[in-house]
Amino acid sequence: MDKTFQDSRRGLPTRLIVLFAICCSSAVMPLTFTGPAVAIPAISRTLGGDPVALNWVTNAFMLTFGSTLMAFGALADFFGRKRIYVLGLVAFTVFSAALAFAPNIIVLDCLRALQGLGAAAAFSAGMASLAQEFEGTAQMRAFSVVGASFGVGLAFGPIASGAMIDALGWPSIFGLVVALALLALSIGIPFLRETRNPDAAGLDWMGAITFTLALTLFTYGVLRGPAIGWSDLTVAGPLIGSALLMIGFYFVERSTKHPMLDLTLFRYPRFVGVQLLAAAPAYAFVVLLVLLPVRFVGIEGMNEIAAGQLMMALSGPLLVLPIAAGVLTRWLAPATVCSGGLLVSAAGLFWLSQTPVGSSPSVLTIPLLMIGVGISLPWGLMDGLAVSVVPKERAGMATGIFSTTRVAGEGVALAIVTAVLSALTKSHLPSALGPSSAEIAQRLVTGDLAGAQTLVPPGTSIGLVLDYSDAFSSLLWILTVITLITATVVLVSLRNVTSDPDNALGEEDVEISSI
The missing domain is CATH 1.20.1250.20 (MFS general substrate transporter like domains)
Structure with missing residues (x-):
């Protein structure tokens, strides 16, 4: 302080x-x-x-x-x-x-x-x-x-x-x-009012540069991969460069006296569990905030108002339920509330995977609501858990790492999920389309149905919307499995964490902190 x-x-x-x-x-x-x-x-x-x-x-x-x-x-x-x-x-x-x-x-x-x-x-x-x-x-x-x-x-x-x-x-x-x-x-x-930390040592420039460049190159490579192929030098090069920069970032942070990222925090197993919890909304919720409006407006032909109203079912629960999650911790452990919420989200993702493109809003509302309700429960507890699983004097750094994991994870997850949806869409398109199938898939993923249709050879009867629908369902299956795995890991890694910040560390964490 x-x-x-x-x-x-x-x-x-x-x-x-x-x-x-x-x-x-x-x-x-x-x-x-x-x-x-x-x-x-x-x-x-x-x-x-x-x-x-x-x-x-x-x-x-x-x-x-x-x-x-x-x-x-x-x-x-x-x-x-x-x-x-x-x-x-x-x-x-x-x-x-x-x-x-x-x-x-x-x-x-x-x-x-x-x-x-x-x-x-x-x-x-x-x-x-x-x-x-x-x-x-x-x-x-x-x-x-x-x-x-x-x-x-x-x-x-x-x-x-x-x-x-x-x-x-x-x-x-x-x-x-x-x-x-x-x-x-x-x-x-x-x-x-102006405040500053009198002991602050300024910016860890090498850490900031290597971390930002690593994420930039990774995102660039992942976004270009579906269009031109993963073996292309302009794709493989940035991905390899990203991996090397992340390795460099690790060694920079280990050797810097005042690192941007305090790696010793990862000695606390529960801190690692909280980082996984921070990343969970990225692929169980945030990616849908981007992909679903594109699907509703660009592929299904909804107007923007109708799409926004339907998205309220997904995001509306965040208005109330994060506060309710805090109340639930009076009777249930935070890990139980968080993992239970993720299980509800997984059920909603699975249900949504069974609703093809073109389904009526009334059919889509319930699975979207389940995803939103499920993710709202850990959402209300994550910030407090990020602070509670480390010693009080390290709470500031822990909050910074948690916020970075959550927000940077959203960007990385969006790039990866977009690439996966593009690859899945391409795999569902008929092989007769040849090289143009990659660009058609890319246009469908960005909601450009009209542009995709112009690339189909004249006289060829292909159900682009159906192929996109099958690919979207496959993607939701993958997100369901990842969310189920995350729910299990969160339940195990945070099982002894309480809602009381003074008693949040488990015995093994206290032992580690004394090293």
């Missing part, structure tokens, strides 16, 4: 105003990737672009956001949390406004990457500032409220974006983001 906080406690009203500002800026983040997901078909019609460029509309933001969270957290500790928060939010606002005027898909993708950098600075510095305003159980409740604000953004993002796209066009979705960011700035500037 900073000395500045120990010396001066501010009144509760002021701290609640700061909490509201952080919640506003936090709610913007999910809007920033759910909105463009709904808009991808409309963006494609306006700006064009090949499937890889369209995939980067989502991946560029998630990549820069996830890969720089720890770096900006270190900069906030060193230069001042309020300063980095304000600078990040200003940059985020400027780039968000510029996105509405992007002249082509390449400029849009570049602005999305810059938008992700601003979001990472604002989010990491904002959370660090919030940690200086509250302590103990009040701090855990404050972080839970911020988590709930994420749920608000996720729940209303698709429907709000769909309505705005339908009425005003896709550039309007960035106006909503700008408005919320300006609100957060207007509150944060007068009420946030």
